[in-house]
Amino acid sequence: MxxxxxxxxxxxxxxxxxxxxxxxxxxxxxxxxxxxxxxxxxxxxxxxxxxxxxxxxxxxxxxxxxxxxxxxxxxxxxxxxxxxxxxxxxxxxxxxxxxxxxxxxxxxxxxxxxxxxxxxxxxxxxxxxxxxxxxxxxxxxxxNSIEDIGVFYNVSVLKTLGVEVPTTYDEFVDVLDKAEGAGLYPSVTGNQGWKPVNQNYISLFLSQVAGGKAVYDALQGTIPWTDPALVEAVQASSDFYNAGYLGGKDYPNLNFDQSMKLLSEEKSPFFIGPSLAFQFASNYFSDEAGNTEDLGFMAFPTINPELPSPYYTLGTTxxxxxxxxxxxxxxxxxxxxxxxxxxxxxxxxxxxxGYWAVPLKDFDLDAADYDGLSAPFVTAMQNTIEGVNAGDYGYFAGTFFPPATAAAFTDIDSVWLGNTTAEQFLQKVQKVFDDEKAKGLVPPLPEPAN
CATH class of the missing domain: 3.40.190.10 (Periplasmic binding protein-like II)
Known part of the structure; x- marks a missing residue:
């Protein structure tokens, strides 16, 4: 979907x-x-x-x-x-x-x-x-499944660049810059054919910069969507995009399948995207190709130092x-x-x-029982569920926001492309949200811990 x-x-x-x-x-x-x-x-x-x-x-x-x-x-x-x-x-x-x-x-x-x-x-x-x-x-x-918006990485590319798997946001940005300097995509992803892909990245920055609690408060109507923390998050997503960190100039020309192919071809160290993209990875990372061990997945490095690490952007497929x-x-x-x-x-x-992390409180799957890409996926989902149970998460817009509000966030590229400011964008979001809140369309949500 x-x-x-x-x-x-x-x-x-x-x-x-x-x-x-x-x-x-x-x-x-x-x-x-x-x-x-x-x-x-x-x-x-x-x-x-x-x-x-x-x-x-x-x-x-x-x-x-x-x-x-x-x-x-x-x-x-x-x-x-x-x-x-x-x-x-x-x-x-x-x-x-x-x-x-x-x-x-x-x-x-x-x-x-x-x-x-x-x-x-x-x-x-x-x-x-x-x-x-x-x-x-x-x-x-x-x-049918939970998901997190994280980072797929190619182990071989990181070795070629002479770096370890990053554990902090500063280290992550350093690798993005090194990749670009080496003539690679800093990361790959894109919204070709499906503009709601944009929701992944604005959701990620709302979670990672403003934090789940601020987004929760906006959804409850206790703070406006134009709150400074949320404006900062929107602006941070724009800065990240304009630095070329989301597929560079090819963001409009790539989709998830193409991005995973480029990652397997060692054209980039990273593919930033939802964990559901494991299902595309199986087309390019396999035992037959001999490169299964090259693919890794990690939680997106926490941007806001006041938030726990790791910090998850919880969604559903x-x-x-x-x-x-x-x-x-x-x-x-x-x-x-x-x-x-x-x-x-x-x-x-x-x-x-990638598609069937059934949202059970007790996700009783053992990665050791699986081969190929199923093992890292199961591990990633167990980590996500652990973080959710601890309250260390923000929200994916398409899952937790009322429908028209989620759709409004799809237009985040208007900020990325300089057609509107972060605050003007959120003023438009506020108008849409106010109408949906009055209609009772905001789902009841457990409050994150942070």
């Missing part, structure tokens, strides 16, 4: 209309009631993993329902069309809690609170993740909800419960690292 620029494609209006007209399942397949989930157009190997672990696993686990997953590059648009017509899949896959909140407000998603009580989700899921899916005191979505129009809500809830389990997380991460 959001931030998947490298996989999105244009789909004909005929295909959109065809999926939108598909009714919520209620038919019988092999003596079972049919359930549908529409998912983004994952590559073939990942589709195979999902078929084996989710579809075949769920279908074998019970004898009431038959789950089908449809892979669709235009799933965002198709879900929007279908829900507006009171049709569509039973399990609604979305871009995150902000996506779900907007549909919950329109009555398009089912209240999952009774299922949360039945299955014990509140006791099982990280508090911050559970609360992010609530609206007006009721649960409407659960995230997607959200799972139940269609209000579904004829099989109980079955849809069973699917979501199946996915909110330790066994499901263990199996999915064997071959699909």
């Amino acid at each position: 959001n931030r998947r620029a490298s996989t999105l494609a244009v789909v004909s209006m005929t295909a959109i209309a065809g999926m939108a007209l598909a009714g919520c399942s209620g038919g019988v397949a092999a003596g079972k009631e049919k359930l549908e989930l529409w998912f983004w157009g994952a590559p073939p190997a990942q589709q195979e993993t999902m078929q084996k672990v989710l579809v075949d696993g769920f279908n074998a686990s019970q004898d009431e329902y038959e789950l089908e997953v449809n892979f669709d590059n235009a799933v965002d648009k198709n879900v929007q069309v279908a829900l507006s017509a009171n049709r569509g899949p039973d399990v609604v896959y979305g871009s995150g809690p902000a996506f779900a909140a907007a549909y919950a407000a329109e009555g398009k998603l089912a209240d999952m609170t009774p299922y949360a009580e039945k299955y014990g989700w509140k006791d099982r899921i990280l508090d911050s993740m559970y609360e992010s899916g609530t609206y007006d005191g009721k649960l409407y979505s659960l995230p 997607a959200s799972l909800s139940i269609n209000e129009a579904s004829k099989n809500k109980d079955g849809a809830a069973m699917v979501i419960d199946y996915m909110m389990s330790d066994d499901f997380a263990k199996q999915m991460n064997e071959t699909w690292p």
Whole structure:
């Protein structure tokens, strides 16, 4: 969903209309009631993993329902069309809690609170993740995975530059400068084809400069978005961009897949991005290529010395909800419960690292049980969960901000490109936020420790 620029494609209006007209399942397949989930157009190997672990696993686990997953590059648009017509899949896959909140407000998603009580989700899921899916005191979505915005690095490039893996922000900037001096990209990333990628980097700087507590206070309305700490964070993101540290001049021309390819080709020491990008790394770092050990991942070095180190920017990859129009809500809830389990997380991460860090309070996965890129991904997510439990985190906009406010932060490049000042930008954000806060669209959030 959001931030998947490298996989999105244009789909004909005929295909959109065809999926939108598909009714919520209620038919019988092999003596079972049919359930549908529409998912983004994952590559073939990942589709195979999902078929084996989710579809075949769920279908074998019970004898009431038959789950089908449809892979669709235009799933965002198709879900929007279908829900507006009171049709569509039973399990609604979305871009995150902000996506779900907007549909919950329109009555398009089912209240999952009774299922949360039945299955014990509140006791099982990280508090911050559970609360992010609530609206007006009721649960409407659960995230399929947590993520952090950190730094992928190429060990071989660092050795060539004669430096160690940086542990402080000053060391990190020194390596960025050395890379540029050596004719490399300081780091690689970009928003080609999907402008909401910008949310990664403004979220990162709001967390790393202003801190999660300041962002929390702005979301509660106790300080304005034009608070000096937040203005400083926006300006810091602009300074970082204009120093060439986000893909240089190629930021508009790169996406995550291309960036990971450049990292594997030793064109840069770093790829700054969300941990979900592990799923792209598997295309370029592998046992077959003999370079798996070259890829590392670390938390972004803490910028503000008053914040703990490491300090995380907590987000989600997607959200799972139940269609209000579904004829099989109980079955849809069973699917979501199946996915909110330790066994499901263990199996999915064997071959699909990056997308399935199920937000369990007890993420009981052992990196020693995994090969290839799954091992560093599991370690990274265990560290993130430890930081979340300690309260050492800020917020990813697309997960925790109300939807229009998150969208407003997508335009952070207006500051980066000098079209507006940091304070003017945040004044516009404030107007959008005030409207959404008045409508009750701000999700309830646990307060970070810092």
